Amino acid sequence: MVKILGIAGSPRQNGNTSLLLEEALKGARSAGATINKIVVCNRDINPCLGCGWCRKSGTCQQEDAMEKVYNLTLTSHGIILAAPIYFNSLNAQTKALIDRHQCVWARKELLKEEITDPRTRHARRGLFLSTAGADDPRVFDGALKVVELFFQVLDVKYFQRLLFFRMEEKGAVKNHPTALKDAFAAGEQMVVEIMRSLGETVD
Numbered sequence: 313m314v315k316i317l318g319i320a321g322s323p324r325q326n327g328n329t330s331l332l333l334e335e336a337l338k339g340a341r342s343a344g345a346t347i348n349k350i351v352v353c354n355r356d357i358n359p360c361l362g363c364g365w366c367r368k369s370g371t372c373q374q375e376d377a378m379e380k381v382y383n384l385t386l387t388s389h390g391i392i393l394a395a396p397i398y399f400n401s402l403n404a405q406t407k408a409l410i411d412r413h414q415c416v417w418a419r420k421e422l423l424k425e426e427i428t429d430p431r432t433r434h435a436r437r438g439l440f441l442s443t444a445g446a447d448d449p450r451v452f453d454g455a456l457k458v459v460e461l462f463f464q465v466l467d468v469k470y471f472q473r474l475l476f477f478r479m480e481e482k483g484a485v486k487n488h489p490t491a492l493k494d495a496f497a498a499g500e501q502m503v504v505e506i507m508r509s510l511g512e513t514v515d
Protein backbone atom coordinates (compact mmCIF):
# COMPACT_ATOMS: atom_id res chain seq x y z
CA MET A 313 0.00 0.00 0.00
CA VAL A 314 1.34 3.43 -0.96
CA LYS A 315 1.47 5.81 2.00
CA ILE A 316 1.09 9.51 1.32
CA LEU A 317 1.72 12.28 3.84
CA GLY A 318 0.01 15.65 3.40
CA ILE A 319 1.54 18.58 5.28
CA ALA A 320 -0.79 21.57 5.64
CA GLY A 321 1.60 24.38 6.49
CA SER A 322 -0.61 27.46 6.51
CA PRO A 323 -2.00 28.97 9.71
CA ARG A 324 -5.07 30.03 7.67
CA GLN A 325 -7.52 27.14 8.00
CA ASN A 326 -9.32 26.29 4.75
CA GLY A 327 -7.15 28.82 2.94
CA ASN A 328 -5.70 28.50 -0.53
CA THR A 329 -2.95 25.97 0.14
CA SER A 330 -5.24 23.88 2.39
CA LEU A 331 -7.80 23.68 -0.43
CA LEU A 332 -5.11 22.61 -2.89
CA LEU A 333 -3.85 20.00 -0.45
CA GLU A 334 -7.33 18.55 0.06
CA GLU A 335 -7.72 18.08 -3.69
CA ALA A 336 -4.28 16.53 -4.06
CA LEU A 337 -5.04 14.12 -1.21
CA LYS A 338 -8.38 13.23 -2.82
CA GLY A 339 -6.49 12.46 -6.03
CA ALA A 340 -3.96 10.34 -4.13
CA ARG A 341 -6.75 8.45 -2.36
CA SER A 342 -8.54 7.85 -5.67
CA ALA A 343 -5.36 6.18 -6.95
CA GLY A 344 -5.42 3.81 -3.99
CA ALA A 345 -3.08 5.44 -1.46
CA THR A 346 -3.55 5.63 2.29
CA ILE A 347 -3.33 9.15 3.64
CA ASN A 348 -1.88 10.78 6.72
CA LYS A 349 -2.17 14.50 7.23
CA ILE A 350 -0.32 16.91 9.50
CA VAL A 351 -1.88 20.32 10.11
CA VAL A 352 1.29 22.05 11.25
CA CYS A 353 -0.42 24.76 13.29
CA ASN A 354 -2.38 22.20 15.31
CA ARG A 355 0.81 20.50 16.45
CA ASP A 356 3.28 21.51 19.08
CA ILE A 357 6.38 22.08 16.94
CA ASN A 358 9.18 24.24 18.30
CA PRO A 359 11.80 25.85 16.08
CA CYS A 360 15.30 24.36 15.94
CA LEU A 361 17.56 25.70 18.73
CA GLY A 362 20.80 25.15 16.84
CA CYS A 363 22.23 23.41 19.93
CA GLY A 364 24.26 20.92 17.90
CA TRP A 365 23.10 17.89 19.95
CA CYS A 366 21.98 16.10 16.79
CA ARG A 367 25.41 16.34 15.17
CA LYS A 368 26.62 13.57 17.47
CA SER A 369 23.41 11.77 18.40
CA GLY A 370 21.39 12.05 15.20
CA THR A 371 18.37 12.84 17.35
CA CYS A 372 16.70 16.03 18.57
CA GLN A 373 16.79 16.89 22.25
CA GLN A 374 13.47 18.72 22.16
CA GLU A 375 10.39 16.75 23.14
CA ASP A 376 7.36 17.83 21.15
CA ALA A 377 5.19 16.62 18.25
CA MET A 378 8.17 16.17 15.93
CA GLU A 379 8.75 12.56 16.96
CA LYS A 380 5.52 11.59 15.16
CA VAL A 381 6.37 13.87 12.25
CA TYR A 382 9.77 12.21 11.66
CA ASN A 383 8.09 8.84 11.65
CA LEU A 384 5.74 10.00 8.89
CA THR A 385 8.22 11.98 6.78
CA LEU A 386 10.70 9.09 6.80
CA THR A 387 8.31 6.22 6.12
CA SER A 388 5.73 7.68 3.70
CA HIS A 389 6.27 6.95 0.00
CA GLY A 390 5.05 10.38 -1.02
CA ILE A 391 5.02 13.80 0.63
CA ILE A 392 2.67 16.58 -0.40
CA LEU A 393 3.79 19.85 1.16
CA ALA A 394 1.31 22.72 0.94
CA ALA A 395 2.38 26.11 2.27
CA PRO A 396 1.93 29.80 1.45
CA ILE A 397 4.57 32.40 0.67
CA TYR A 398 5.33 34.76 3.53
CA PHE A 399 7.97 37.43 2.89
CA ASN A 400 9.28 35.60 -0.17
CA SER A 401 9.78 32.35 1.73
CA LEU A 402 7.73 29.64 3.41
CA ASN A 403 5.60 30.66 6.38
CA ALA A 404 7.37 30.32 9.73
CA GLN A 405 5.49 27.29 11.06
CA THR A 406 6.30 25.27 7.94
CA LYS A 407 9.91 26.43 8.03
CA ALA A 408 10.17 25.34 11.68
CA LEU A 409 9.02 21.83 10.77
CA ILE A 410 11.60 21.74 7.98
CA ASP A 411 14.43 23.13 10.15
CA ARG A 412 13.72 20.44 12.74
CA HIS A 413 14.82 17.89 10.13
CA GLN A 414 18.40 19.02 10.84
CA CYS A 415 18.77 15.85 12.94
CA VAL A 416 17.80 13.78 9.89
CA TRP A 417 20.42 15.66 7.88
CA ALA A 418 22.97 14.94 10.63
CA ARG A 419 22.11 11.25 10.69
CA LYS A 420 22.49 11.01 6.95
CA GLU A 421 25.39 13.33 6.19
CA LEU A 422 27.48 13.33 9.38
CA LEU A 423 26.77 9.91 10.89
CA LYS A 424 26.36 8.22 7.48
CA GLU A 425 23.23 6.32 8.53
CA GLU A 426 20.42 5.08 6.28
CA ILE A 427 17.47 7.34 7.02
CA THR A 428 14.95 5.66 4.72
CA ASP A 429 14.19 2.08 3.68
CA PRO A 430 16.69 1.18 0.92
CA ARG A 431 14.10 -1.16 -0.69
CA THR A 432 11.60 1.64 -1.37
CA ARG A 433 13.81 4.75 -1.36
CA HIS A 434 13.92 4.96 -5.16
CA ALA A 435 10.13 5.37 -5.28
CA ARG A 436 9.85 8.29 -2.85
CA ARG A 437 8.30 11.37 -4.45
CA GLY A 438 7.41 14.91 -3.37
CA LEU A 439 4.80 17.40 -4.50
CA PHE A 440 4.93 21.07 -3.49
CA LEU A 441 1.79 23.21 -3.55
CA SER A 442 2.01 26.93 -2.90
CA THR A 443 0.17 30.21 -3.36
CA ALA A 444 1.19 33.86 -3.10
CA GLY A 445 -0.51 37.23 -3.29
CA ALA A 446 1.93 39.03 -5.58
CA ASP A 447 1.49 39.37 -9.32
CA ASP A 448 4.94 37.87 -9.94
CA PRO A 449 5.93 34.21 -10.32
CA ARG A 450 9.42 34.97 -8.97
CA VAL A 451 7.85 35.27 -5.52
CA PHE A 452 8.30 31.48 -5.16
CA ASP A 453 12.07 31.45 -5.80
CA GLY A 454 13.11 31.44 -2.13
CA ALA A 455 10.61 28.77 -1.08
CA LEU A 456 11.60 26.54 -3.99
CA LYS A 457 15.19 26.42 -2.77
CA VAL A 458 14.00 25.46 0.73
CA VAL A 459 11.70 22.70 -0.49
CA GLU A 460 14.31 21.36 -2.89
CA LEU A 461 16.71 20.81 0.02
CA PHE A 462 13.98 19.44 2.31
CA PHE A 463 13.08 16.78 -0.26
CA GLN A 464 16.74 16.03 -0.97
CA VAL A 465 17.49 15.47 2.73
CA LEU A 466 14.47 13.15 2.94
CA ASP A 467 15.59 11.05 -0.07
CA VAL A 468 12.53 12.32 -1.93
CA LYS A 469 12.58 13.03 -5.69
CA TYR A 470 10.66 16.07 -6.83
CA PHE A 471 7.53 14.88 -8.62
CA GLN A 472 5.92 18.23 -9.36
CA ARG A 473 5.23 21.68 -8.04
CA LEU A 474 2.05 23.68 -8.47
CA LEU A 475 2.48 27.39 -7.77
CA PHE A 476 -0.31 29.95 -8.07
CA PHE A 477 0.36 33.66 -7.74
CA ARG A 478 -2.22 36.51 -7.53
CA MET A 479 -3.92 34.53 -4.70
CA GLU A 480 -4.13 37.08 -1.87
CA GLU A 481 -7.66 36.41 -0.63
CA LYS A 482 -8.78 33.34 1.27
CA GLY A 483 -10.37 30.96 -1.22
CA ALA A 484 -9.02 32.82 -4.28
CA VAL A 485 -7.71 29.52 -5.61
CA LYS A 486 -11.32 28.40 -6.16
CA ASN A 487 -11.69 31.07 -8.85
CA HIS A 488 -8.69 29.80 -10.81
CA PRO A 489 -9.83 27.85 -13.89
CA THR A 490 -7.69 24.76 -13.27
CA ALA A 491 -5.91 24.95 -9.88
CA LEU A 492 -8.05 22.48 -7.93
CA LYS A 493 -8.26 20.04 -10.83
CA ASP A 494 -4.49 20.33 -11.32
CA ALA A 495 -3.93 19.52 -7.65
CA PHE A 496 -6.23 16.47 -7.82
CA ALA A 497 -4.44 15.21 -10.95
CA ALA A 498 -1.00 15.79 -9.42
CA GLY A 499 -1.89 13.80 -6.30
CA GLU A 500 -3.33 11.00 -8.38
CA GLN A 501 -0.42 10.89 -10.83
CA MET A 502 2.16 10.95 -8.10
CA VAL A 503 0.67 7.80 -6.56
CA VAL A 504 0.57 6.11 -9.98
CA GLU A 505 4.26 6.94 -10.46
CA ILE A 506 5.16 5.67 -6.99
CA MET A 507 3.27 2.43 -7.64
CA ARG A 508 5.04 1.97 -10.95
CA SER A 509 8.32 2.63 -9.31
CA LEU A 510 7.60 0.12 -6.58
CA GLY A 511 6.89 -2.39 -9.30
CA GLU A 512 3.20 -2.77 -8.65
CA THR A 513 0.64 -3.23 -11.39
CA VAL A 514 -1.36 -0.15 -12.37
CA ASP A 515 -4.56 -0.42 -14.46
Ligand SMILES: Cc1cc2nc3c(=O)[nH]c(=O)nc-3n(C[C@H](O)[C@H](O)[C@H](O)COP(=O)(O)O)c2cc1C
Binds near residue numbers: 397399444447483
Ligand atom coordinates in the same frame (compact mmCIF):
# COMPACT_ATOMS: atom_id res chain seq x y z
C1 LIG B 1 2.47 37.44 6.93
C2 LIG B 1 2.18 37.33 5.46
C3 LIG B 1 3.20 37.52 4.56
C4 LIG B 1 2.97 37.39 3.19
N1 LIG B 1 4.01 37.62 2.36
C5 LIG B 1 3.81 37.50 1.02
C6 LIG B 1 4.89 37.72 0.11
O1 LIG B 1 6.03 37.99 0.48
N2 LIG B 1 4.63 37.64 -1.21
C7 LIG B 1 3.38 37.32 -1.68
O2 LIG B 1 3.22 37.24 -2.89
N3 LIG B 1 2.33 37.09 -0.84
C8 LIG B 1 2.52 37.18 0.50
N4 LIG B 1 1.48 36.93 1.36
C9 LIG B 1 0.16 36.51 0.82
C10 LIG B 1 -0.03 35.00 0.89
O3 LIG B 1 1.06 34.30 0.33
C11 LIG B 1 -1.31 34.58 0.14
O4 LIG B 1 -2.44 35.23 0.70
C12 LIG B 1 -1.50 33.09 0.12
O5 LIG B 1 -2.49 32.74 -0.84
C13 LIG B 1 -1.96 32.55 1.47
O6 LIG B 1 -2.16 31.16 1.41
P1 LIG B 1 -3.12 30.42 2.47
O7 LIG B 1 -4.52 30.88 2.19
O8 LIG B 1 -2.93 28.99 2.21
O9 LIG B 1 -2.64 30.82 3.82
C14 LIG B 1 1.67 37.07 2.73
C15 LIG B 1 0.64 36.88 3.65
C16 LIG B 1 0.88 37.00 5.00
C17 LIG B 1 -0.25 36.78 5.99
